[in-house]
Amino acid sequence: MRLSALLVVAAGCAMFSVPLFSQAPPGPLVRRPSPADTATAQKTLSIRVVGYTIDAKLDPTKHTIDATETLTYKNLTGKPQQTFPFHMYLNAFQPQSTFMTEVRRSGTRGNGPDTAWDPKHFGSITMDKLEADGSGDLTSKMEFIHPDDNNAADRTVFQVSLAAPVAPNASVTFRMTFHDQLPEVVERTGYKHDFDMVGQWFPKVGVWWKDAWNCHQFHANSEFFADFGTFDVKITLPQNEILGAGGDLMATVKNSDGTQTLTYHSEDVHDFSWAASPSFTRVDDTWTGSQGPVAIHVLMSPGNMPSAPRYVAVLKGSLRLFDQWYGPYPYDRITVVDPPHGGSDAGGMEYPTLITAGTSWNMPKGVLAPEIVTEHEFGHQYWYGMVATNEFEDAWLDEGINSYTEAKVMNELYGTNTSTLNFPFAQAGESDFMRLEYLGSVDSDPIATFAWKFRNSNSYGSVTYGKTATMLLTLEQVIGEDTLRQALHTYFMRYRFTHPTGEDFLKTIEEVSGKDLRWYFNQAVYGTNVFDYEVDDAHSDPLQWWETSRAHPKPADGVYRTYVTVRRKGDFIFPVDLDVKFDDGSTATEHWDGKDRWTRYQYDRKAQIVSAQIDSQNQLLLDRNFVNNSYNEKGDARATNKFRNLWIFASEWLSQLLAWLT
Amino acid sequence: MDRTEGGTFFRGAGLVWKWQRLLWWIFAVNLILAWLATQGMVERLGAALNHSNASQYFVHGFNVAQFLALAGQPDSPLTSDRPAAAHYSVVFMIFMLFLTGGILAAYIRDERPQPGIFFEACGYHFWRFFRLLIYMLIVFLPVGGLAALAGVMYNHIDERSISPFPAVHFFEAAAVVILFLLIVIRIWFDMAQVIAVAEDEKRMHRALRRAFGLLWHNFFSLFWLYFRITIIAVVFVGLGLRLWMLGLKPGSNIAAFLLSQLMLVIWIATRLWQRASEALWYRQRAAVSGPEPVWTPAPVIASVAVVEPYPPPTT
Numbered sequence: 001m002r003l004s005a006l007l008v009v010a011a012g013c014a015m016f017s018v019p020l021f022s023q024a025p026p027g028p029l030v031r032r033p034s035p036a037d038t039a040t041a042q043k044t045l046s047i048r049v050v051g052y053t054i055d056a057k058l059d060p061t062k063h064t065i066d067a068t069e070t071l072t073y074k075n076l077t078g079k080p081q082q083t084f085p086f087h088m089y090l091n092a093f094q095p096q097s098t099f100m101t102e103v104r105r106s107g108t109r110g111n112g113p114d115t116a117w118d119p120k121h122f123g124s125i126t127m128d129k130l131e132a133d134g135s136g137d138l139t140s141k142m143e144f145i146h147p148d149d150n151n152a153a154d155r156t157v158f159q160v161s162l163a164a165p166v167a168p169n170a171s172v173t174f175r176m177t178f179h180d181q182l183p184e185v186v187e188r189t190g191y192k193h194d195f196d197m198v199g200q201w202f203p204k205v206g207v208w209w210k211d212a213w214n215c216h217q218f219h220a221n222s223e224f225f226a227d228f229g230t231f232d233v234k235i236t237l238p239q240n241e242i243l244g245a246g247g248d249l250m251a252t253v254k255n256s257d258g259t260q261t262l263t264y265h266s267e268d269v270h271d272f273s274w275a276a277s278p279s280f281t282r283v284d285d286t287w288t289g290s291q292g293p294v295a296i297h298v299l300m301s302p303g304n305m306p307s308a309p310r311y312v313a314v315l316k317g318s319l320r321l322f323d324q325w326y327g328p329y330p331y332d333r334i335t336v337v338d339p340p341h342g343g344s345d346a347g348g349m350e351y352p353t354l355i356t357a358g359t360s361w362n363m364p365k366g367v368l369a370p371e372i373v374t375e376h377e378f379g380h381q382y383w384y385g386m387v388a389t390n391e392f393e394d395a396w397l398d399e400g401i402n403s404y405t406e407a408k409v410m411n412e413l414y415g416t417n418t419s420t421l422n423f424p425f426a427q428a429g430e431s432d433f434m435r436l437e438y439l440g441s442v443d444s445d446p447i448a449t450f451a452w453k454f455r456n457s458n459s460y461g462s463v464t465y466g467k468t469a470t471m472l473l474t475l476e477q478v479i480g481e482d483t484l485r486q487a488l489h490t491y492f493m494r495y496r497f498t499h500p501t502g503e504d505f506l507k508t509i510e511e512v513s514g515k516d517l518r519w520y521f522n523q524a525v526y527g528t529n530v531f532d533y534e535v536d537d538a539h540s541d542p543l544q545w546w547e548t549s550r551a552h553p554k555p556a557d558g559v560y561r562t563y564v565t566v567r568r569k570g571d572f573i574f575p576v577d578l579d580v581k582f583d584d585g586s587t588a589t590e591h592w593d594g595k596d597r598w599t600r601y602q603y604d605r606k607a608q609i610v611s612a613q614i615d616s617q618n619q620l621l622l623d624r625n626f627v628n629n630s631y632n633e634k635g636d637a638r639a640t641n642k643f644r645n646l647w648i649f650a651s652e653w654l655s656q657l658l659a660w661l662t
Numbered sequence: 663m664d665r666t667e668g669g670t671f672f673r674g675a676g677l678v679w680k681w682q683r684l685l686w687w688i689f690a691v692n693l694i695l696a697w698l699a700t701q702g703m704v705e706r707l708g709a710a711l712n713h714s715n716a717s718q719y720f721v722h723g724f725n726v727a728q729f730l731a732l733a734g735q736p737d738s739p740l741t742s743d744r745p746a747a748a749h750y751s752v753v754f755m756i757f758m759l760f761l762t763g764g765i766l767a768a769y770i771r772d773e774r775p776q777p778g779i780f781f782e783a784c785g786y787h788f789w790r791f792f793r794l795l796i797y798m799l800i801v802f803l804p805v806g807g808l809a810a811l812a813g814v815m816y817n818h819i820d821e822r823s824i825s826p827f828p829a830v831h832f833f834e835a836a837a838v839v840i841l842f843l844l845i846v847i848r849i850w851f852d853m854a855q856v857i858a859v860a861e862d863e864k865r866m867h868r869a870l871r872r873a874f875g876l877l878w879h880n881f882f883s884l885f886w887l888y889f890r891i892t893i894i895a896v897v898f899v900g901l902g903l904r905l906w907m908l909g910l911k912p913g914s915n916i917a918a919f920l921l922s923q924l925m926l927v928i929w930i931a932t933r934l935w936q937r938a939s940e941a942l943w944y945r946q947r948a949a950v951s952g953p954e955p956v957w958t959p960a961p962v963i964a965s966v967a968v969v970e971p972y973p974p975p976t977t
Contacts, residue, residue, distance in 0.1 A: 432727030
């Protein structure tokens with residue numbers, strides 16, 4: 001999920017401004033047979049633990065869903081299992097929930113109800129009936145549990161015990177009847193006007209992981225974790241509704257009561273979500289990659305159509321680069337849902353093969369927010385969708401790695417310095433924005449922190465997204481950009497359709513690079529060390545200074561002694577290069593291990609210093625302050641003068657505004 | 663537009679041109695105060711940036727992310743002295759409050775504003791205009807309430823509509839209405855200031871009442887007079903901003919400075935144009951309806967109303 005960072009931003013997608021999409025004819029999105037079908041039939045992509053069959057009916061006026069669910073769980077835990085935990089995520093949107101308590105305490109990522117409780121944000125999921133084969137009706141045996149905070153009022157996780165344990169490799173089938181009340185859109189779920197975004201909407205079983213059940217409550221700063229399997233979902237809703245879902249459309253039936261029932265199938269995924277609105281305009285396209293054609297479906301909200309080609313262009317670019325750099329995209333579809341005006345809290349969210357984007361009316365081309373959010377959520381198809389890490393406990397593995405690949409892809413597609421903002425008068429690149437996000441909370445929490453245990457939502461966002469991306473961008477300077485790309489490819493191919501840990505990721509990097517990087521990971525991932533190097537002093541002095549005077553400042557022998565002092569201001573130890581330039585055109589490059597607090601270099605030359613700079617390309621993005629990385633003897637006031645112009649102009653206009661009152 | 667209105671419109675511009683010393687003084691004071699307001703920040707910024715190669719992020723372009731990173735540093739040179747800048751703007755506002763009496767007297771009398779006479783008029787009317795400013799802030803209160811009500815109604819419509827458009831269109835309409843009200847109030851108070859100077863009206867509530875009557879009976883004439891000049895100002899400033907952002911090279915600081923100050927000059931000139939046109943409009947109307955008392959320079963015995971005939975209308 002990515003939201004606030006994208007408020008910003010901008011820019012010219014001229015390279016994709018040709019019509020890369022086509023307006024689709026009206027009609028259902030019926031799945032076409034593809035080569036992937038054959039492959040899937042022969043061998044499944046994932047180890048399928050769960051099989052969900054859901055029959056749901058949407059009431060678009062009340063924004064409620066009544067559904068039945070059949071879950072077949074295969075016990076691959078290696079142990080008999082009798083007690084099963086389930087997520088009931090929609091119950092988070094209630095005043096006393098853990099989610100709301102945390103939002104009230106330290107904010108949330110979106111525009112949620114963080115100042116006052118508003119009943120329109122109420123959401124719930126109620127279990128009308130729960131049965132399990134061999135155990136009968138278990139409804140009365142449901143017990144809400146609170147493994148994370150002992151909040152007795154939180155009803156986002158329940159557990160139930162069967163009459164008898166399920167043996168290893170055996171299966172159990174649960175049958176449920178439940179009712180959803182969607183909130184007005186909050187935390188990427190809910191309704192706005194005639195738009196319904198239906199995510200995290202059904203009872204979902206926890207994951208047996210690290211030899212225990214892993215089923216956390218819904219938190220303000222965490223996302224989700226689930227097992228792979230199959231989904232067969234029937235959705236009944238009025239015939240005027242246009243639907244997008246994270247599955248292949250298998251059938252559409254028009255019912256006599258004015259409704260329609262659409263049947264979807266999805267496999268080797270761990271979630272299923274959908275969105276509906278009668279106001280959607282559908283845009284379809286196709287991209288062909290190494291695994292065959294991928295159908296692109298974009299559902300545009302009113303007023304946002306100018307952004308449709310931008311979504312399609314960046315999606316195709318992302319598909320191409322991910323396919324080329326990290327690994328194949330194995331699914332035959334991807335759906336982009338564009339939330340309506342006022343429903344931006346539904347935007348910027350990932351689900352398997354369905355993502356929500358975000359734009360606004362009259363979005364300038366120079367602001368690349370639609371591209372960034374689309375790329376980011378698509379990237380989650382890899383880092384979350386396929387490499388299904390635990391978003392509760394290792395949020396950096398999905399959001400952080402994804403932020404890094406977002407920067408790489410956006411920079412490749414739209415230019416390193418223009419991939420966020422691209423105007424003649426102002427620019428910004430994605431890497432710089434990742435660093436900026438990291439600077440928002442440099443040392444408040446380690447990257448490897450459970451999502452709900454960050455100091456606050458700002459720290460969660462800065463560290464999980466910005467710092468992880470910046471940590472990886474800086475790591476490129478240690479092992480090389482190509483090596484890190486290769487490491488990500490290896491990590492993806494090795495761990496796709498599994499639940500790897502942070503150590504799996506870090507060890508893969510070490511393995512591919514052939515380097516022991518613990519010194520770096522211990523500081524950057526597991527620590528809160530502050531990275532800040534500076535040129536503390538740089539000046540030249542006549543070697544025979546006593547023979548010079550104010551009238552004759554130049555030494556007779558022309559030899560100067562130049563001192564350059566470099567200092568480590570923070571506690572992050574990192575080897576840095578120092579480049580020193582002299583006025584005769586000569587240079588010197590020093591490599592400092594950075595272990596001491598400071599070091600001084602001395603040169604005796606017939607030349608004076610021109611400049612001294614640490615990290616001359618400013619590629620060590622973890623460095624919190626670039627301004628003190630260099631010293632230029634001559635000086636250049638042009639930037640300061642530009643700021644002076646802007647400040648004077650702003651101050652003058654403030655004066656004029658007040659003077660208008662007189 | 664009848665011939666009288668057209669004459670007022672263009673002759674107002676001529677009056678600003680004729681007494682352009684006023685314009686340059688106002689511009690200079692505005693610039694000097696702005697320079698003083700920013701000087702501390704610029705010095706700190708220079709100390710941090712002038713000898714750092716990081717300054718290049720802003721020389722040949724403007725890297726927004728680097729700017730925000732600089733602003734976000736714990737000891738950022740960009741984060742302090744903000745109140746000082748606002749204080750200088752308040753000083754300028756008081757300066758303009760002081761100056762307005764002199765400006766209007768010069769325009770109404772259409773005489774070369776000698777410093778002594780000019781500043782005497784400024785001082786003579788200062789407290790009247792200060793009272794008018796208080797009245798204006800009071801009048802703005804219901805407009806603020808209206809804006810708040812519009813916000814509530816926006817939410818109400820947004821929540822009850824199945825489409826986002828009605829609420830947005832309502833918001834746009836409300837914004838236009840509020841902008842219109844602000845302009846009307848400004849014209850109303852402009853005319854009250856003209857009356858206060860032209861008729862030496864000491865009681866501001868009476869000046870406001872009479873100005874309201876004038877505005878009520880000559881609404882389209884006065885509104886169109888004011889609004890046309892506003893459009894000209896907005897167009898010129900908009901073109902200037904566009905040229906600045908899209909036309910100038912990122913490194914051309916001198917050109918940017920000159921252009922930005924040209925925009926300010928135009929803005930100030932158009933505001934003076936509005937005042938001159940309003941003064942002329944009132945003078946012409948007074949000439950038609952007969953002479954009225956007017957403020958004149960000292961020596962004046964306050965209790966004696968001095969009648970000074972206005973020049974005949976040019977129509």
